[in-house]
Amino acid sequence: MRIGLLGAGSMADALGTRWAAAGHELMVAGRTRDKAEALARKLGGRAGAFREVASFADVALIAVLYQGMPYTLTQIGNALRGKPVIDCNNPVETDRFTLTTTPGRAMAEDIEQATGGHVVKAFNLCHTRVWEMTPPRFDHRPLVVPYCGDDPTTRTLTHTLITDLGCTPLHIGGLEQAHHLEAMAAIVISLLFTGHDPHTVFNLVDTTEPVAS
Template sequence: MRIGVMGTGAMAAALGGAWARAGHEVFIGGRDTAAAATLAAQIGAAGHGTPAQASTYGEAVLLAVPAGTAPSLARQHAGALTGRTVVDCTNALVPGPGGVMLTTDAGQSVAGLIAAAAPAAHVVKAFNLVHVSHWHRPPLPTADPAPAVPFCTDDTEAAAHITELITATGWTPIPSGGLDRAPYLEATAAWAIGIWWSGNSPHLALPDTPPPA
């Protein structure tokens, strides 16, 4: 698959690198084109340039930018993103008195704001629940079952694209409903990250118990 990556930060490097290693054609686009060139060389990307060039590069586009700027970036390139799968991996989080908090309004998601900004794009929420370091390496081959990436989207073709991209990282896709479910996925990230920061593991609260027979 051809994938345009808008951004040159940690998630751009981690996911772009994972996809390049899996044989996908990745294009890094950044406002700082020198940084885009450096990152492209580091991960073995097929090309580099500006965010505008990344927005038109392939079937899928990763918005690997801060959550606060992702909707405006999508609006700026809305025409170019028409018909493309746009992957939102962001978390809009800030520290609060009781732990990590969302900066979006209740019932709202960054993914939903991106979809409103680029209404002809096919937005997917994914890759926002674990630390960026996980995407630099595949899961251990002994992991059974493989760890999973939940995703939300309204579009069948986008679901197929994100399934391929998740599988390329060595993880298992978990369809988690339409984009109206993205607020729950983003809220889960706020909860999980808060638990990690407190020195505990969210996995302990979610044991994999089979349903009753």
């Protein structure tokens, strides 16, 4: 599969590394050309401009900070129209850990409207250190990865890419569910900022108090 990484940060690195190991062909775009080229070399792929990478891709992963999303979408233009797109981003500000999007509206829906692509929301609930695990397993069980979207082809490709990480895919509905995944991410990010281990972010039992049996 030809995967276009639109973004050259830690998420693109973590997921791209695993997908390259699974035999996929990757191409990388980033706001900083040197950074995109360095990641492409690491992945055994090549770098290009945003529109070039979008045109190359059988499926594209958009992985940028929410502040850079308008620039990224402008650079992509219409090159993703009709194509499978995976959105792993979280529009969460870190002062009060609230969503920056219109209430009830997901960033994934905005990306679909802007690009004309077929968007699935996935990979947004875990820190990059979890995606770097080979594979992500907890108590000897594979990580369950929820995803949502309307397009059957994009859902199938996402299912495959989740499986390639050694994880268990969990389809939770249409793209309208993306708002809930993004809201959940706001809680996860707040926990990470307050010092919870990324590998055990939901392990919130206070061990200083006895646990009722």
